[in-house]
Amino acid sequence: MPSRVKFWITLTLGTFSLVYGQAASQSYRWQNVKIGGGGGFVPGIVFNPSEKGLAYARTDIGGAYKLNADDTWTPLLDFADDSRWNYWGVDALATDPVQPNRLYLATGLYTNSWDPSNGHILISSDYGKTFDAAPLPFKLGGNMPGRGMGERLVVDPNLNSILYFGARSGNGLWKSTNSGRSWSKVTSFTDTGSFVPDPSDSTGLNSDKIGIAWVTIDKASGSSGSATPRIFVGVANKGSNSIYISTNGGSSWSAVAGQPTSFLPHKGVLSPSERALYITYSDGGGPYDGTSGAVYKYSIDTGAWTDITPVSGSDLFFGFGGLALDTQKNGTVMVAALNSWWPDGQIFRSTNGGASWTPLWDWAVYPTLNKYYSYNAALAPWIGPNIVDVTPGNLQIGWMMESLSIDPFDSNHWLYGTGETIYGSRDLLKWDSAHNVTIKSLADGVEETSVQALISPPSGPPLVSAIGDVGGFVHQSLTRAPSAQFTNPKWSTSADIDFAGNNPSNVVRIGTGDSTSGKQVAISSDYGVTWNQHFGAPDNVQGGKVAISADADTILWRTNGNGVMVSRNQATFSTVSSLPSDAAIASDKKTNNIFYGASGKTFYVSTDNGKTFSAHGSLGSATSVFDIAVHPSVSGDIWASTDKGLFHSTDSGATFSAISGITQAWGVALGAPKSTGGYPAVFVAANYGGEVAYFRSDDRGVNWVKINDAAHGFGAASANCMAADPRVYGRVYIGTNGRGIFYGDVAGSAPPPTSSATSTTSVSTTTTRSTTTTRSTTTTTSSGNGSPVSGFGQCGGQGWTGGTTCVTGFQCVAQNPFYSQCIPI
Ligand SMILES: *[C@@H]1O[C@H](CO)[C@@H](O)[C@H](O)[C@H]1NC(C)=O
Ligand SMILES: *[C@@H]1O[C@H](CO)[C@@H](O)[C@H](O)[C@H]1NC(C)=O
Secondary structure: OOOEOOOOEEOOOOOOOOOOOOOEEOOEEEEEOOOOOEOOOOOEEEEOOOOOOOEEEEOOOOOEEEEOOOOOEEEOOOOOOHHHHHHHOEEEEEEOOOOOOOEEEEEOOOOOOOOOOOOEEEEEOOOOOOOEEEEOOOOOOOOOOOOOOOOOEEEOOOOOOOEEEEOOOOOOEEEEOOOOOOOEEOOOOOOOOOOOOOOOOOOOOOOOOOOEEEEEEOHHHOOOOOOOOOEEEEEOOOOOOOEEEEOOOOOOOEEOOOOOOOOEEEEEEEEOOOOEEEEEEEOOOOOOOOOOEEEEEEEOOOOOEEEOOOOOHHHOOOOEEEEEEOOOOOOOEEEEEOOOOOOOOOEEEEOOOOOOOEEOEEEOOOOOEEEOEEEEOOOOOOOOOOOOOOOOOOOOOOOOOOEEEEOOOOOOOEEEEOOOOEEEEOOOOHHHHOOOEEEEEOOOOOEOOEEEEEEOOOOOOOEEEEEOOOEEEEEOOOOOOOOOOOOOOOOOOEEEEEEOOOOOOOEEEEEOOOOOOOEOEEEEOOOOOOOEEOOOOOOOEOOOEEEEOOOOOEEEEEOOOOOEEEEEOOOOOEEEOOOOOOOEEEEOOOOOOOEEEEEOOEEEEEOOOOOOOEEEEEOOOOOOEEEEEEOOOOOOOEEEEEOOEEEEEOOOOOOOEEOOOEEEEEEEEEEEEOOOOOOEEEEEEEEEOOEEEEEEEOOOOOOOEEOOOOOOOOOOHHHOEEEEOOOOOOOEEEEOEOOOEEEEEEOOOOOOOOOOOOOOOOOOOOOOOOOOOOOOOOOOOOOOOOOOEOOOOEEEOOOOOOOOOEOOOEEEEEEEOOEEEEEEO
16 A cells, blocks of 8 residues: 555546536526435534534435535535446545545545545535546545444644545544645654444445544644644444553654543544543444443543443433533533334433433333424424334434534534434523423525435326335435325335336335335325335335336336236236346337336336237347337337447337447436427436537437536436426436435537438337427316226326316316326316
8 A cells, every 4th residue: 555645636626628528518597406314324413613504414325415504504514426437435534624625535435346436535715616627545434334433534723624434444643734635644753542333244344443533633732723632432342452652743652541441432523621531432333223331530640430321220221322512611522322122212411521410311100201492394394203102213313323413613503423424503591591401403505315216297196206224215306305205115225116007196116125015015096195005016026127008007027136026907917938047128108018028138118018028129239228218109119228328119129229429328307308208218227439428309219418517426326216207398307326306407509410300329119209289288188988087086188088177166277298187277
C-alpha cells in the first residue's frame, strides 16, 4: 500500500461538454418524488460548533444532506453518476470548526468485491455545493457494519489544515496536513482494531475489521494556530483496550489506563466544561445488533472512569449508540439505546453529568407506557405507528439510533437518526421542565429509499412504487408525502410490481424475504390502495420479477431461486419449465394470452397465458437481459435492454433491430408520445456513444437526447429502475438505489435531430395506426354497450369494448388515447 496518496482529481460540476458521437442534451427539471421522512438509516448527524444552524446528515446508501433553517434538508451528492456511485455511501463526515464553509465526506460503500472502487475524501469549501475528490488507497464501508460509530473523520479545531481519518479493514489511522488533499498513515498508531462481526461471512460484508471507530480532539489542550496535542481514538476492539490517547499531537499513543474492555466504543464525545470524555459502548458493531452495553465518563484531570450506564440488570438488554452533549449546559448529556427492539427504542437524558437519568418512556401498568413525548409524523404520515402499542415490531421512537445531536447554539433543538428517519424537535428543554418533548419526523428533503420497481399506469395515480425496507407506495401526488405504506400484506421490501394493460387498476406486487407472511404475492384492484394476498402463491418463495396479463387474470412470476411460475384466475401457481429461471419477463399490454421472456440472447414468447414459452428472435450477442418494455397499445411491439445494447421488435420478438449507438442498456420505458397518437417516447438508461446516461427518443430510437445533467447522476445505472408517464409527454421516473425516486420533466427545447428517421433502423412490419382518439376532456356520450360504468371505472380508449357511459354523478373523461375514466362531475 502506498504510504501517500498521489492522485488529486477535480470534479467540475455544472458543466457538460459534448463529445462527438454522443447525444445532444435537452434540459430537464429533476425533482424527488416526495416520500418524506427519509426512509432509511441515518448513521450520522453533525452540527458545526462555530456557525449557528449549520448541520449535516450522512446516510449509508444515499449520500449526505445539509440542514436548512426551515428544518428541511438539501441533498449534496446528486451529481454522483454511474462511475461515482459509491460516493453515496458516506462512512464519515466532518464540518470544519475554523472555516465552517469547509465540509469533508469520507465516501465508499463496501470493502468487499461488491464495490470495486477505493474510497475518497470529498472536500468542499462552499458548504457542500461542490466537491473535490481526494482518493484514498483503500476501500471504505459506508453501508457496512459499524457505520454508525464515529465520527471517524475529524478536523483539528486549532489547526484546521490537519485532519484525521480512522480506516476500516486493518488500514489504521490516517492523517492529512493539507486540508484533506493527501493522506498518510499515522505509523505511531499501531492498533488497527480486531473486531469482526462475523468471521464466517463468505460475502466479506461482516467478516471485515470495523477498524478505527472515532477520533476526538481536545481543543482545550492546545491553542489556535498549532496542532492540538491531546487526541483520543476509539478502536473497534472487544475484550482488550479500545481507547487511546496522545498528548503530543499523535507522535505517540498509549491506551487510556483503567478503561472498560467488555464492549465496543461507539461514540466518544468531549465535554470541555467538565473536562471529561463520554463514551457509549455496545457489544455489537451495529447498526442492527447489540444486547448489552454501557455508558462511561473519563475524567481528563483525574484519570477516573465512572460507569454512568442509565439502566442495569434485566433492564439492560441493549447497547448504546447515540451520544449528545449540550455544550451550553454543563453536565447535560443524552444517550440512545442503539437497538431496543421491544417495546420501543429508548433515549435517556441527564442534567448532572450522568449521575441520574430520565427516560423518554417507561412502563405504567403493562401494556401501557408512560410516553414523555408527543408524536408528530405530519411531514411523513406513512411513518408509524401513530398509535403505539406494545406489539413487537411497532416501534415509534426508532431503532438503529446511532446519531443523536443537540444544536450547540440552541438547547431546544435536537435531532437523532434512526433506521428509518430523522426525529427531533425545537422544544427539548421541556424534557427538564415538564418531562414531555415533541418527537417529530424532521427528514423533509431526505429521500434515501432503495427503489425496486415503478409503474405509471395510464389511469389512476401517476405512480406506484415497490421499495426496499419501506414496502412501497401509491403516489397520488408527486410532491406530497404518501399517507400510508402498502399494507395487508405488509412486507418490508416489495421486489416488483406490474399493472394490467387493459385494466390498469389491477396491480400485482411481490415481496422479498419477509417472515411475517409466507406468501409473497399480492393483488389489488384499486391501483395498490388496498391489497389481497394471493393464496395460490407457494409459501416461502419470494422475490424476482412479476407480470400480470393485459386483462388481469394471469400472473407470471420469475421467482428468486425457485424458477418461473404462473397462476391463472388465482389458482395455485404452477411451474413454467420452458422459461429460464433468470429470465426477464413482461406481459403484452393489449393481448391477454401473451407473455414475453428473455434470457441471454434468446427472446421467448408465450401465447397460452404463460403456460409454455418458445424461443423466438435473438437479441444480438447479449449475455444478459436487464428489462423488457412493451408498447401500451400495440401487441407485439417490444423493447429489450441488454448488456450488448438495446433492441426493438415489432413482430412479437420474431426479429429485432439493434438500436444504433447504444452498446449497453439498463432501464427502458415507454411514455406518452410527443404528439397525440404518435409512437410512445422511449426512455433508456444506456451507454450511448460511450457515455452512460439517460436518454429519450421521440422517433422509435433513431435520434436520442440526453436528459440528465451534471447535477443529476442517479448513481449506479444498473441498480436503477425506470417508468415513463403515459399521460405526460417527456416525464420519466427514475428509481434509485439510495436516493429515492426522481421525476424529470422537459424544461428546454429539444436539440434538432441529427439522423433521418427513415434511414437507420429497420422497423418495418407494423403499419402505422391511424389514431382517431383525441385528447378531449369532454364527456364521451357515444353509444356504448352494456350498463353505465361505475365511478373510476374505464369507459373508453382504443380497443375498449365495454360501457362508455358513467353512472350518475360521473362523467367519462379521456385520460389518454388508451384510457377514458369515469370521473366525479
Ligand atoms: C461543570 O460541572 C463540573 C461538575 O460536574 C464542575 O466541576 C465544573 O466546574 C463545571 N464547569 C463549568 C464551566 O461550569
Ligand atoms: C406528553 O404530552 C402528550 C401530548 O400532550 C400527552 O399525550 C402525553 O400523555 C404526555 N405524557 C405524559 C406521560 O403525561
